[in-house]
Amino acid sequence: MARIFIDGEAGTTGLGIRQRIEALPSGLGFEILSIDPALRKDSEARKEMLRQADVAILCLPDDAAREAVALGEGLDVRFLDASTAHRRADGWVYGFPEMDAEQSARVAAARHVSNPGCYPTGAIALLRPLVAAGVIPADHPISVNAVSGYSGAGRSAIEAHEREGGPAFLLYGLGLQHKHVPEIQHYSGLSHAPIFVPSVGHFAQGMIVSIPLHLRSLPSGATAAEIEAILLKAYAGSDVVRVLPAEPTLLADSLAGTDAMELRVHSDGEKLLLTARLDNLGKGASGAAIQNLRLMCGK
Ligand SMILES: NC(=O)C1=CN([C@@H]2O[C@H](COP(=O)(O)OP(=O)(O)OC[C@H]3O[C@@H](n4cnc5c(N)ncnc54)[C@H](OP(=O)(O)O)[C@@H]3O)[C@@H](O)[C@H]2O)C=CC1
Numbered sequence: 001m002a003r004i005f006i007d008g009e010a011g012t013t014g015l016g017i018r019q020r021i022e023a024l025p026s027g028l029g030f031e032i033l034s035i036d037p038a039l040r041k042d043s044e045a046r047k048e049m050l051r052q053a054d055v056a057i058l059c060l061p062d063d064a065a066r067e068a069v070a071l072g073e074g075l076d077v078r079f080l081d082a083s084t085a086h087r088r089a090d091g092w093v094y095g096f097p098e099m100d101a102e103q104s105a106r107v108a109a110a111r112h113v114s115n116p117g118c119y120p121t122g123a124i125a126l127l128r129p130l131v132a133a134g135v136i137p138a139d140h141p142i143s144v145n146a147v148s149g150y151s152g153a154g155r156s157a158i159e160a161h162e163r164e165g166g167p168a169f170l171l172y173g174l175g176l177q178h179k180h181v182p183e184i185q186h187y188s189g190l191s192h193a194p195i196f197v198p199s200v201g202h203f204a205q206g207m208i209v210s211i212p213l214h215l216r217s218l219p220s221g222a223t224a225a226e227i228e229a230i231l232l233k234a235y236a237g238s239d240v241v242r243v244l245p246a247e248p249t250l251l252a253d254s255l256a257g258t259d260a261m262e263l264r265v266h267s268d269g270e271k272l273l274l275t276a277r278l279d280n281l282g283k284g285a286s287g288a289a290i291q292n293l294r295l296m297c298g299k
């Protein structure tokens, strides 16, 4: 039996994790420990839950996630953090099991696992194998464009969108310093920060991350077919990340409600557009957390 405390269980990511754990076969032996909702922000009550839990999943703002880890000091509890707080912290394992051949084993053995960000999941999945293969030089100037469903901004933004309506399409992060930039750079293996242009559309769940490349700018001289072959090989063993043929159009929300991610290479022979499609709440958050939790608990 693995006892799981979801700190932030009533939030968007927390609820998605709870529903996914409840949908797992009971034979897997997960038990959810729920805090009294009236005490959900009470440090002593949270500490007591941490004392009882085998794994605490943090679905909290960054500061509250750091506080939870401090509350767990000296206790026999492992952490899986969905926030941005520990994505590049020492002693934390990055919870992207498909990232390389050893990453699943690292997640399984870790005491502290950081769940990847939704946008970085798409960007790193596309870039990392190509940088590692030498097809994209580590210092190549990279741009990452992305659109997310509005659920990416958490419960209060969802309620505001659904109550008052929201912008049809909003470009943001225009200071070019979005919180996901360091994570994308680091785990993609880039030596310089990419230009990252996020946007949010008036749909609840879904995401497309796209990366344009001019083939003539790649010193490797790689073709679109060679690039696709590298991605196919990198994810050949995965039933979550799939590399699929190019499409003339892509809808951002067609994977909503699933935990899969689709990668594509679009090209006219001279230029390339790499795309990743996922559900920001699925492989971008709660679905990835379940994948990591199962690895951590050997289930
Ligand atoms: N939504 C998404 O697409 C993704 C989100 N994430 C990350 O997951 C984390 C949670 O995000 P999300 O679920 O969207 O956010 P929500 O705002 O929907 O949920 C956050 C939850 O945390 C609770 N909370 C806030 N402060 C405290 C505290 N001090 N102690 C205990 N509980 C607290 C909130 O309660 P209350 O509402 O009562 O204040 C709420 O239930 C964030 O760090 C986010 O960056 C990661 C990937 C994608």
Ligand SMILES: CC(=O)N[C@@H](CCC(=O)OP(=O)(O)O)C(=O)O
Pocket (backbone or CB within 6 Å): 082, 083, 084, 116, 117, 118, 119, 148, 149, 150, 151, 152, 153, 180, 198, 199, 200, 284
């Ligand atoms: C649409 C929207 O607002 N998205 C959020 C990112 C989602 C999120 O919460 O970030 P993590 O995945 O790192 O936790 C943002 O841009 O701040």
